[in-house]
Amino acid sequence: MPWRLLKFALSDRHPEPRMFTPHGQLKSSYDVVIIGAGGHGLASAYYLARDHGITNVAVIEQGYIGGGNTGRNTTIIRSNYLTPEGVKFYDESVRLWQDLATDFDLNLFYSTRGHFTLAHTDASLRTMRWRAEVNKHYGVDSELVFPDFIQKAIPSMDMTCAGHAPVMGALYHAPGAIARHDAVAWGYGRGADMRGVEIHQQTRVLDIMTRGGRVTGVKTTRGDIACGKVLCAVAGSTPRILKMLDLRSPIYIHPLQAMVSEPMKQWLDPIIVSGSLHVYISQTARGELVMGASLDPYELHSTRSTLDFTESLSAHMVELLPHLSQAKIVRQWAGMADMTPDFAPIMGKTPVEGFYLDAGWGTWGFKATPVAGKTMSYTVANDRAHPLIEGFGFDRFERYAPTGEKGAASVGH
Amino acid sequence: MKIMTCPINGPRLISEFAYWGECKTMPDPASCTDVQWADYVFNKSGAPGVKHEWWCHTPSNTWFIAVRDTVSDVIEKTFLYGQQ
Numbered sequence: 001m002p003w004r005l006l007k008f009a010l011s012d013r014h015p016e017p018r019m020f021t022p023h024g025q026l027k028s029s030y031d032v033v034i035i036g037a038g039g040h041g042l043a044s045a046y047y048l049a050r051d052h053g054i055t056n057v058a059v060i061e062q063g064y065i066g067g068g069n070t071g072r073n074t075t076i077i078r079s080n081y082l083t084p085e086g087v088k089f090y091d092e093s094v095r096l097w098q099d100l101a102t103d104f105d106l107n108l109f110y111s112t113r114g115h116f117t118l119a120h121t122d123a124s125l126r127t128m129r130w131r132a133e134v135n136k137h138y139g140v141d142s143e144l145v146f147p148d149f150i151q152k153a154i155p156s157m158d159m160t161c162a163g164h165a166p167v168m169g170a171l172y173h174a175p176g177a178i179a180r181h182d183a184v185a186w187g188y189g190r191g192a193d194m195r196g197v198e199i200h201q202q203t204r205v206l207d208i209m210t211r212g213g214r215v216t217g218v219k220t221t222r223g224d225i226a227c228g229k230v231l232c233a234v235a236g237s238t239p240r241i242l243k244m245l246d247l248r249s250p251i252y253i254h255p256l257q258a259m260v261s262e263p264m265k266q267w268l269d270p271i272i273v274s275g276s277l278h279v280y281i282s283q284t285a286r287g288e289l290v291m292g293a294s295l296d297p298y299e300l301h302s303t304r305s306t307l308d309f310t311e312s313l314s315a316h317m318v319e320l321l322p323h324l325s326q327a328k329i330v331r332q333w334a335g336m337a338d339m340t341p342d343f344a345p346i347m348g349k350t351p352v353e354g355f356y357l358d359a360g361w362g363t364w365g366f367k368a369t370p371v372a373g374k375t376m377s378y379t380v381a382n383d384r385a386h387p388l389i390e391g392f393g394f395d396r397f398e399r400y401a402p403t404g405e406k407g408a409a410s411v412g413h
Numbered sequence: 414m415k416i417m418t419c420p421i422n423g424p425r426l427i428s429e430f431a432y433w434g435e436c437k438t439m440p441d442p443a444s445c446t447d448v449q450w451a452d453y454v455f456n457k458s459g460a461p462g463v464k465h466e467w468w469c470h471t472p473s474n475t476w477f478i479a480v481r482d483t484v485s486d487v488i489e490k491t492f493l494y495g496q497q
Contacts, residue, residue, distance in 0.1 A: 239459030252434075252454040253483075298432035301461035301484045308414055308428065341455055397455040398448050 001166040019190055020123075023198045029226035030058045030198075032380060033218050034233060035205055035241065036298055037061035039181070039366065040177060040358050041233035042188035042199075044380070049195035052375075052381035057197045058227075059189075060220060062204040062237075066185030069235045070242050072303075072335030073366040074258050074292045076271055078115050080135050080142045080173040081213045083403055085345065085391040087138045089371060092388060094175055096370035104187035108179045109119035109285055111308040114270040115176020116150060124275060135173075138251050143269020145172040153270055157340025176271050178282050178290075184369055185322040206275040208244045208355070231356045231380050233372075236301070238359040242279040243377040245352050249359075250397055251338050257309045259332035261324075265288035289327070291317060295337060295363065338363045342402035347392040348377065348385040356380050357394060415486070419470040420477045433467035436478060448484045463489065 001309045008014060032048060037059045048054045061067075072226070077097055079090035119125040128144055135142035146169050147159055160166045189199055207219040209232060217226040232241050238255050247266045278294045278413045298304075306363040310332055318325050340346060341364040346360035356375045361368070375386035383391065390404055415427040435458060442448050458464065461484045468479045468491070480489040 240461065243460040248456040249459060250457060251459045252457050253459065253461075298465075299434075299466075299483050300486055302486065304486075306415075336488060398451040400447075400451060 004277060007407045014325065019186055020193050020199055023200060026058065026060075026200060026203070026220065026223050026225055028224075029217075031056040031227065032229045032231065033057070033225055033227045033380060034059045034231045035218070036068070036200055036232065036234040036237075037065045037189065037201065038184070038233065038235065039066065039188065039369035040070075040235075040361070040372045040376070041186050041231070042066075043369050044191055044231055044233060044358065044371075044376045045197045045199075047373045047377035048196075049192055049197050049383060052377055054365050054381060055196035056190070058225065059192070059197060059199045059201040060205065060218070061201045064190050065199065066182055067363060068237075069337070069361070070181055070185045070369075071334040072258065072333055073181060073363075074282065075178045075366060076115070076280065076282065077110075077179060077367040078173050078176040078271075079140050079367075080115070080117070080131055080171060080176075080217065083135060083344075083402060084134070084138065085388075087135060089388050090367060091138065091140050092374075093368050094177075096374065097177070097179065097367075098239055100184075100187065100370060104191055106174065106183055106187045106190070108183045108187065109287065110177060111175045111180045112150070112175060113154070113282065115173040116145075116153070116270055116272050117171040117173075118150070118167050118272065118274040119169045119171070119273065120161065120167060120276040121158075123167070125169050128169065131171055140173075141175055142171060142173045145170050145322070154268065154269065154272065156323050157272075158322050161274075162322075178271065178284070179206040180285075181366060184366075188369075188373065189294070197295045198324055205241065205412050206246075208241070210245065210352060210355075213351075213353055215352060229354045229356065229380055231376060233358040233376070235324060235338050235359070235361055235365065238338050238357075242357075245350075245355060247350060247352065249346065250341050251346065251360055251393070252299055253301050254298065254339055255300050255302065255304070255334040256337040257296065257305055257332060257334045258290065258291070258292040259310060259313065259329050260284075260291070261289040262328045262330050264289070264327065269413045274316075274320065277320060279313060279316045279320065281317065281321075289324075289328075295339070296334075301336060303336060305332045305334050325348075326400075339363075341397070344403040345372075345389075345392050347372070347389040348379050348394060349383070350394045360392075367412035369407050375407050417468070417479070417488055418491050419473070419475055420491055420496075422461045422470055422473055428471055429470055431469045431471050433469060433476075434463040434468060453479065 340360040
């Protein structure tokens, strides 16, 4: 090794650049404390600092940045929802996604692929047509397509699905995309960090302190923090946090599992989803197939994986794409999905003053990362729900006004 | 595969069972408020813990109660409604 290179490496003048500023102790108070350093929490911190000038913010995280559902989802981004509030909300998110990489100066591997939701029955074809019409009405690129179009896009697909579930058509959503999930969390985290937000990992919330129905602070494993506003963006841990405030909600936790194959030569451009076969599949830039299925059938607060899942998903996958019968599965994992009865999130203010909730993101949270951050930061800064999230309020259930979003998840529940 | 014990049919694969949510006590619909009724219909004890839940062994349509830890997934006991 040349002497000069060794000197350069050992010199203090050129330290390795770090993604985030390390912080020692927590301060005794902040203007806003955000619980959860996943995509949603960090995006909220980023927009609070960038758009609302609130930078005295701590993001506290029991694990590590992006280690929860942000790093466990299958990274699909789309806006072909069913209800007007859903379509408008997710379409804004897709728009935000498109220039995020420039915003961050970081490659998010955002890749527009086109998204097929296959229909195997008359009934689902009818729902697809309904969704396509709602989407078109709101200016979202979404249409009903038929087998010849699908076969052309995915030549290796068995259009009869091993003879028992023939593909009759599909909802085709050209802007459907995938992105690199870690980069999203890191991009938002670094953007917030550069604007003065503190990110504290390995810091678990023990209690939320209130006085007279108002938030006064947060008790953590690394000390107490005084603050007037708390934003909770913790996905599968939401019921634990709500219990600290004696708030009851309809959120229930089921694991959602996923798996990836060995990397292979690029052969699959679009994203394929089949509600009837309970599969969704896309191919990453590295060549791995990322695959998921429906929720686990019962409540569980754990990220364990099961063999049943791998077996049944693989069986359906081979029906759809017979040439995958020799492909190997290399990894599987699970995330804890915070489900709601109407498949829409719960966002905004709560009965506790100064406590804001961004939850109920179940199996549809990743695609909403930018718009959730944007609308929640507005809500926290102005103490008033952003117009785009008015339909997602915490109190909609006791008012008997659920949203009726059936297009929320790719596969049946 | 995971095994669950049906109070009538004994230990069976978990895939033979359907989960039907936590046991709740219904308020009197004639006298409770709309908010109390919404709480009964929609809200859940979402936080993890040992819970009483409704399950059904689907091949025999046996409905029963399971006491299960929702973190470790350990099933402590199963029994028919009205028994302990």
